[in-house]
Amino acid sequence: MVGPAEKLAAMKLIMGREIDTPLTTKGTKLTWARIVVTKDKILGKSLRELALVEARGVTVSRINRAGVELPAQASSSLAFGDIVTVVGSKPDIDAVALELGNEHARLQEVQFPALFFGIALGVILGSIPLAVPGLSAPLKLGLAGGPLMAAIVLGRLGHWGPFTWYMPPAANHALREFGIVLFLAVVGIVAGDRFFDTLLHGDGIVWMGYGILITLLPLLIVGVIARVFGRFNYLSLCGVLAGSMTDPPALAFAVSMSKTGAASVAYVSVYPLVMFLRILAPQILILILAGAGAGTF
Structure with a gap:
């Protein structure tokens, strides 16, 4: 069984004692594999909708999303880049892999149209005036808060129409490091001409x-x-x-x-x-x- 520690303890009270038996598929028709979700038509669907157990005889034991292990539940929905661990016979697992995509090359593609759409949406959100009762002028999220709000919403949405909001880890790391470098460079340029004068006098x-x-x-x-x-x-x-x-x-x-x-x-x-x-x-x-x-x- 796979799940949170407290839930496993509760299941032991219901089902019986825990045994220390090596878990292996050797000598059986069963095997296991990790499959990457890359098919667009699968995104957002729950395991209940996919009905992999009923249709293929394959069980999803866990879902890995951005390095975080998630319990596989009937209501769990799949997102682009999820790595699902499945258990079943080899032919059935191969069929499920075709259904879910399992195209590792797509994980290295940067979704530039979705990225620029998100940036444009963030600029629009940051420009919207927010009227607050009691204040003489409206508030604005600006170019910092607008893209942040858009990123949170679109990241939670995952995909919409032709857009899939997924960033390969290598590109994510590169953009993050590049952004930090630009941030520090701008701070240094702005403060550099008068830093020592302010410090020493x-x-x-x-x-x-x-x-x-x-x-x-x-x-x-x-x-x-x-x-x-x-x-x-x-x-x-x-x-x-x-x-x-x-x-x-x-x-x-x-x-x-x-x-x-x-x-x-x-x-x-x-x-x-x-x-x-x-x-x-x-x-x-x-x-x-x-x-x-x-x-x-």
Whole structure:
């Protein structure tokens, strides 16, 4: 049986005791294989709709999506790039492989039309004014929040019409690293011409000290609380802290310490909310302060 530990413990109470028997398909007609989902007509369909057990006699034991193992349930829907582990006879597994696609070459293709459609949609969403009662002017997500919102929605959707939102791991890694390099380069270019002058003259050292305290103290407090009371592991904690600061270089450092995706998963869990707050909170504060200032005259 395959499933969460607590569910397996419950099934032992229902079915009987656990046995320590080697699991093998040797000497039987059964075998197992991993099949990649690449057929467009399969995307979004649930295992119940595919009826692989009834039609082919093949059982799906688990689904691997972006490196995360998911339990195979009747309501589980398939997405492009999913790796499903199937058990059955060799001819039946071959037939299921043709039905699901199993075209590994398609996993290396970058879906540029879908990518540019998502960027265009993000620009449109970022330009839409959001009227909030009590504020004198509408808010906007801008070029940072709009594409982020579009990416979240389209990533959850997975596919629509001719578009499939899937990024090969190599391309994803390359674009992510390239984006971090561009971000740091722009920061350096903007601050470079007056960095040393600000640092060596006036209150530059004092402001750097304030910046260190403002950055370090919240990290230490949140880190200790999350570690002691939340029982966060170190990599997930690094991802959460990097996401709370929307700090891609910190994420890159955390990812480099391990081959697992724990830091990245924690990062993306908090990053969208923090980014929206960073975009909207300054606009709200400016409008509130502007309104309060206008009311004093």
